[in-house]
Amino acid sequence: MRNGESINEIPLRPAVFHILLALSEKPQHGLGIADQVERATAGAVRLGPGTLYRSIKEMLRDGLVQEIPAPEQDEDPRRKFLSLTDLGRAILEAEAVRYQRIVELAKDRDVLPESR
Numbered sequence: 001m002r003n004g005e006s007i008n009e010i011p012l013r014p015a016v017f018h019i020l021l022a023l024s025e026k027p028q029h030g031l032g033i034a035d036q037v038e039r040a041t042a043g044a045v046r047l048g049p050g051t052l053y054r055s056i057k058e059m060l061r062d063g064l065v066q067e068i069p070a071p072e073q074d075e076d077p078r079r080k081f082l083s084l085t086d087l088g089r090a091i092l093e094a095e096a097v098r099y100q101r102i103v104e105l106a107k108d109r110d111v112l113p114e115s116r
Contacts, residue, residue: 012091027068
């Protein structure tokens with residue numbers, strides 16, 4: 001982060017928002033998160049390894065996510081699974097509300113095609 005900035009500050013970087021959103025569904029490992037984000041955004045967002053793992057490291061540091069034991073059925077014991085913390089969920093919710101307000105404002109101002 002820049003100049004002592006904390007990842008907990010809103011607005012979140014898009015990569016962090018997408019990672020939290022992916023983890024809101026279920027705990028996952030890094031590659032699973034990247035794949036889910038790409039699927040959910042129809043390929044519009046692709047998290048490269050540098051962005052993904054740097055963001056995860058910061059999110060672990062800031063208490064937004066936590067490492068959990070891998071499920072027994074997981075084939076690769078080297079994978080580190082992550083889940084949201086209560087703080088991570090609260091930050092995700094606050095950011096989603098912020099996005100919702102922005103979309104409502106865009107609709108009010110006839111910026112979105114469906115609001116015309």
